[in-house]
Amino acid sequence: MKEGKKVSDAVIKRLPRYLRYLDDLHEEGIERISSGELGKLMGITASQIRQDLNCFGGFGQQGYGYNVNNMREEISTILGLNNTELSLIVLGAGHLGTAIANYTNFEKRGFKIKAIFDINPEIIGKKIKDVEISDVKYLEEFLSSNKIDIVVFTMPAVAIKSVLDIIVKSDIKGIWNFSYLNLKVPEHIAMENVHMSDSLMSLSYKITQNKK
Amino acid sequence: MKEGKKVSDAVIKRLPRYLRYLDDLHEEGIERISSGELGKLMGITASQIRQDLNCFGGFGQQGYGYNVNNMREEISTILGLNNTELSLIVLGAGHLGTAIANYTNFEKRGFKIKAIFDINPEIIGKKIKDVEISDVKYLEEFLSSNKIDIVVFTMPAVAIKSVLDIIVKSDIKGIWNFSYLNLKVPEHIAMENVHMSDSLMSLSYKITQNKK
Known part of the structure; x- marks a missing residue:
């Protein structure tokens, strides 16, 4: 996560939702997804997605879309769900x-x-x-x-x-x-x-x- | 409600919360409350409250605070909860x-x-x-x-x-x-x-x- 940047409650509230959709994609065997495709699935704009994920330093490379599994891992970590019970x-x-x-x-x-x-x-x-x-x-x-x-x-x-x-x-x-x-x-x-x-x-x- | 004004989802989400707090106040026999006092109860700023309620045309008179019961009625109506089952x-x-x-x-x-x-x-x-x-x-x-x-x-x-x-x-x-x-x-x-x-x-x- 970018140090010192305050993440808004609205973004935090959306993270579990990203995780749910990414889990579904992962189960369907999809490895990579663009912000446009993910946005269409979730019913939000691609620019909203890019803006949200930028709060945490991105995850994506321009033009290549997001790596579904990396993003799942990163969001899980942000939410405090990795390596801990x-x-x-x-x-x-x-x-x-x-x-x-x-x-x-x-x-x-x-x-x-x-x-x-x-x-x-x-x-x-x-x-x-x-x-x-x-x-x-x-x-x-x-x-x-x-x-x-x-x-x-x-x-x-x-x-x-x-x-x-x-x-x-x-x-x-x-x-x-x-x-x-x-x-x-x-x-x-x-x-x-x-x-x-x-x-x-x-x-x-x-x-x-x-x-x- | 002010005609033609689009009310944001965030405001809509807060309306049931206002209603809960106003119901509590009503049960305690409180008839009038300032945006400052209500804000303190709810953990939000007075200006946020004034801004939210302005979306629906106010409810308050400067310096007199809100009439708890009127506000309950108005919010119930906005939420579609009055006179209908x-x-x-x-x-x-x-x-x-x-x-x-x-x-x-x-x-x-x-x-x-x-x-x-x-x-x-x-x-x-x-x-x-x-x-x-x-x-x-x-x-x-x-x-x-x-x-x-x-x-x-x-x-x-x-x-x-x-x-x-x-x-x-x-x-x-x-x-x-x-x-x-x-x-x-x-x-x-x-x-x-x-x-x-x-x-x-x-x-x-x-x-x-x-x-x-």
């Missing part, structure tokens, strides 16, 4: 938590689910894939004796508030928040919010616009 | 589909789940809340005799490909896509993709940056 715990083994714990694509990217916690005695002790659901009362003990990178919040807001202190005082590096809560955490903890209803409202907006 | 069907009654079908917040916003389809004989006939899971082979028949606005895709990619034709030929207005697929549909069908792993990769990026 990031460990996750899931707080909340309801439907959403179970969906996440079952999602095998995460493992392909180097994310590893180490534990799942819930408060519901009826499901504590059951397993999702190979991971047993533990009682949330053991969360603090678990975090003090295991190196965990990411905590996934899929519990109701009230339940999260009751454990947030424990989380913030631990050594975790990031929170992946699916709850409605607008959480405030110290700056050294990275945060990604997935507000699913926001996306549904955006869809409603688009439908409204299409009717005009 | 949008009907949804969910394709896929796995964990994610079940989580979505159980999510009561959608109903509060005027989204109504009318049917759920799956291919798994073990769950067909069961109910999620009051809606029975139907066999996907009845999808075409259902769509031809019911007015449905939005189809939610939470089935595996292969299963979606097999029904995409039926969907596209029906009168649906939007697709809310949780599958990995990069779907191409006609322009009159609005589309919102939720790629959950993109968000996890963005989190990984932020964690990597924090380490530096």
Whole structure:
């Protein structure tokens, strides 16, 4: 990456998307692609692509297009996905938590689910894939004796508030928040919010616009 | 809305977020808020807020702040959420589909789940809340005799490909896509993709940056 250059959030948000398309191309055995072809696939302009990738020093040689595999590797590295495993715990083994714990694509990217916690005695002790659901009362003990990178919040807001202190005082590096809560955490903890209803409202907006 | 003014995607994406914060303020009984205070809550600048809301003709009077309830109403209307019910069907009654079908917040916003389809004989006939899971082979028949606005895709990619034709030929207005697929549909069908792993990769990026 070019030193000292601040990369905008919008570009960062697009990187996983590049990676998805590049993975597809790689699986189809395509080794090289021009910014024009990639742009057509992704529905963005070639100049947007060149501009985005220039933030990280290019990857392409004028007229030769991009080497698909190199670009996959580079983007993976930028995203912190190469040569490291990031460990996750899931707080909340309801439907959403179970969906996440079952999602095998995460493992392909180097994310590893180490534990799942819930408060519901009826499901504590059951397993999702190979991971047993533990009682949330053991969360603090678990975090003090295991190196965990990411905590996934899929519990109701009230339940999260009751454990947030424990989380913030631990050594975790990031929170992946699916709850409605607008959480405030110290700056050294990275945060990604997935507000699913926001996306549904955006869809409603688009439908409204299409009717005009 | 100001006629003829094109509103950027970035602004549209922020509107549901404004609505969430305004709903919270409303529940706390707060009637009026300045762009400065709202900005502090949301972690964006006051000038960003004024700029965003100006796209739709303002809502505020200089020095008086915004009327929380008016602004909620206006944003809801812009998002197409007022005075209309949008009907949804969910394709896929796995964990994610079940989580979505159980999510009561959608109903509060005027989204109504009318049917759920799956291919798994073990769950067909069961109910999620009051809606029975139907066999996907009845999808075409259902769509031809019911007015449905939005189809939610939470089935595996292969299963979606097999029904995409039926969907596209029906009168649906939007697709809310949780599958990995990069779907191409006609322009009159609005589309919102939720790629959950993109968000996890963005989190990984932020964690990597924090380490530096």
